[in-house]
Amino acid sequence: MLLAAAIFTVNCGGGVQITSNPPMGTVSVSASDPPSCRFPSGNFKHVYVTITSVQAHLIPTATDSMPGWQEIAPTLAAAPVQLDLISTPQTGCVLAQLGSNVSLPAGDYQQIRLILLPNSPAGGTPTPANNACGSQGFNCVVLSDDSIHILSLSSQANTGLKIPPGQIAGGAIRVAAGQNTDLNIDFNTCASLVLQGNGQYRLKPTLTAGQVSANNTGLSGQVVDSATMLPIVGGQVLVAIEQPDSTGVDRVIMQTATDANGNFNFCPLPVGTFEVVAVATSGAGVAYNATIALNVPSGTAMGKLPLIAEAGAATGPGTIQGVVTSANASAGAGIDAAMSAFQTISLSGSGTRDVTIPLLGASTGNIATTATPVAVVCPVNTFCEQYTLIVPASNPSFGTFAASGTTFSVPAAGSVLFKVEARAFRPLSGGAHTCASTSLTVNQDSTSAPLAVTAGATVTAKQMDFTGCS
Known part of the structure; x- marks a missing residue:
């Protein structure tokens, strides 16, 4: 035949x-x-x-x-x-x-x-x-x-x-x-x-x-405390590799927790360059800034990736809380919302880039809006849900990767500003978009001031309202 x-x-x-x-x-x-x-x-x-x-x-x-x-x-x-x-x-x-x-x-x-x-x-x-x-x-x-x-x-x-x-x-x-x-x-x-x-x-x-490639061993390294150059003891150490999407926002491709010695290894990987983003809290509850290595080629053994511990009277991470609502033309409508937190860095030469910051602790990276959520009361004719994002309470340290040794910036002084994004999906659809806007982003708190995070404290983000949801 x-x-x-x-x-x-x-x-x-x-x-x-x-x-x-x-x-x-x-x-x-x-x-x-x-x-x-x-x-x-x-x-x-x-x-x-x-x-x-x-x-x-x-x-x-x-x-x-x-x-x-x-x-x-x-x-x-x-x-x-x-x-x-x-x-x-x-x-x-x-x-x-x-x-x-x-x-x-x-x-x-x-x-x-x-x-x-x-x-x-x-x-x-x-x-x-x-x-x-x-x-x-x-x-x-x-x-x-x-x-x-x-x-x-x-x-x-x-x-x-x-x-x-x-x-x-x-x-x-x-x-x-x-x-x-x-x-x-x-x-x-x-x-x-x-x-x-x-x-x-x-x-x-x-x-x-x-x-x-069968010969590409991935991308590896070790997250350490910048003061001791030793692994961060206890707590949680997260590493993400990211690439910019069509809008220029760095999105997570893969994310992992390090082992007890701070080691990570992403493999197998496609050929290309990635941003490596690391965050941590120690077993004592001390938070570390996000450290970002730019343009790291796949197949690279990075060596040590240093994170700077939070200093001052309060040393814990910050918390962003907020509410997402969803509605159609006349009533509430349930959606799934994927939550992300961004910090903005300055690129070499000119321009900026929003980088996705891995979420720490008991963050709620995915929420489902309902008519009667436990923690909040929904506005009339909407479904809603509260989210909690636990993030570093300091500005990021970043540098462009160099095989001879990467130089990382000192975290900028002043307010620690974040953006929060919600992406809406139809429940039980396998990831189909469902509202008039596929995503919403806020950079203000509930008083319309810049969304600034403080160590050990909670800031309430401006409400995000999805409309036209099927």
Whole structure:
């Protein structure tokens, strides 16, 4: 029997062309996640998801039902893989190999999706041989008290966890004819979990993907106290690698907690340059400034990354609290909101850049608005929820990476100014936008003064109101 292959491509006019018997390449797919919310740094001991399919498409705007989705992990259909997304570091850089040397048409793949096993699959559906979730479906979280909670899915069991071009390094995965391409999918698990008002957890996927090299060892270093050049003892030390988005804002690509000696390692990584952003609090509750290394190439062993401890009468981190509301034309409407905190740095020559600052402690990076939240009373005809962001209470130290040694700036004196952003998503949609504005940003407090953070104190940010929410 002769099997003919077909490939869908986009021509210059935006139409779709079908090419029979295209040249073929192969792809190998792995999954990784350097977590930052694993106990004791966070509240989770395990986060399990069960993957049944990984697919790729050449067209960036391809819909769920459009032909041309290519399966790149075909063994998962009969043998789903259950991953612990925050497994211990002993698993190394890669959580699991999902597919190896899978043949597919050559081209630039601009959209990727993962299909998850439903928590209540139809009879006869293949399931993992050993299900760590027990009676709580096949996707679940295990909290620090060892209790197991089902992880509610949105559309992931049908249309998949989407990775659009903006979340693919370089915009696409290039599969060359006659060559193998290594693709890594990174789960930002800690940014993907939404605690609902009923105490249950929902998956709001935050993923990135990139083409990696087997010879690229990633990006590593050690966070230390600038005064002693020794690891910061106890507490919490977080490191993120970031890249600017289309608006110039540095967004988190991966984030992790260091080990007890302050060491971190992001791997595997796509080829490129990254900002490395580190924050910390010590076991004694002393906060450290954010330290930012600019333009660090992948494959770099950075050495020591020094953080400056807070000094003065109060030495703890600062807290930003605020309220997000959501409504349609006449009543409240529930949304998921992803919260971020930015500090602004001056770039060499001219210009500035907003950098995402990793959130410390018991921050609520994801919230879900409801009609009757516990902590606040919603304005009339809105749903709402309160957020809490715990951040450094000093200005950042930053410098452009140099292999011979990076020189970091002294944190600027004066007010410690922040911006807070909320991005709105439709609940149970897999990450679809739902309001008239996809995001809102404030740089003022509730009195319309600049949003300034003080060590050991709480500042209330100006309310953010999403309208036109479906």
